[in-house]
Amino acid sequence: MEESNVIIHILAGGPAEAIPDLQAYKQRDVIWAAADRGVFRLLKQGIVPEAAFGDYDSVTEEELNWMKEQTSELHIVPKEKDQTDLELALNWAIKERPKLIRIFGATGGRLDHALANIQMLIKGLNSNIDIHLIDYKNKISLKNPGIYEVQQEQDFPYLSFLPVTDIVTGINLNGFKYPLINKTLHWGSTLCVSNELNEEKGTFSFETGILMVVRSTD
CATH class of the missing domain: 2.60.120.320 (Thiamin pyrophosphokinase, thiamin-binding domain)
Structure with missing residues (x-):
């Protein structure tokens, strides 16, 4: 199988103050995706995600209607579900078989969400895809021997x-x-x-x- 050169960036809905400058991560061969309020923030920066997942309980009805006008790729999922919005986005990204996935906006808020998001990095080891979780102060990854x-x-x-x-x-x-x-x-x-x-x-x-x-x- 030919090695992929694609990189996927996912913006989650964590606090804005913990998100690094996304303009520094705009480059060729990058596909953007987003989860929940991350969709709104990404669109506000002029970046249209190729996939967007969420129940969108963190945006207003006015913001959601505006998001629908900006992209047709909104996947609206039920509020009661077995996976978080970010996990749905990450599972989609893994199926695309990129060489690297970077996740932003996944820390800085609720500790249970942050810990779960860090634990999800194990999906990279299981699928042999490099996954980095990045905020304004840290970059986290998991490694096998x-x-x-x-x-x-x-x-x-x-x-x-x-x-x-x-x-x-x-x-x-x-x-x-x-x-x-x-x-x-x-x-x-x-x-x-x-x-x-x-x-x-x-x-x-x-x-x-x-x-x-x-x-x-x-």
Whole structure:
């Protein structure tokens, strides 16, 4: 199968103050989607989503009518359902088989929603698609065992590695201010919180478990 070059961006309905500047993420080969109030915010920025999911209980009737005028891609779903609006949008995105999915507007509000949205990153591991959850201070992803190269990023200089499974074994950090060799990380440990790259590039690797990688600003 030919590798996809498509990137899908999804804007959820979280607080506006936690959303980064979306104009910085406008690029070629990007498909935009949105969930609930994220649809309204995306349209207000002049970006028409190719898919939009929600019960739209966070917008007024006037705003909903305006949204209907702007796009024919509104999927209106029942308020009582087994999946959140964002999960519906993410499932649609995964079926499109992109090389990368970025999710915005998924943190900064209710903690239960934020935690559920972070947990949904597991769908990327299950489908072999890179998924990043990004807000104005953080970029979060999950990794299966392997060797990964990371580069310095001015916007996200700090890196933390958190266990998702009970135990993550064989962790190595090379090119970091605080290097590690063959360490084991247990659930609840803060050993790998707030590290930095010493060089332009570095690598991290681990042998078993699932690792959450969090890149953060100051």
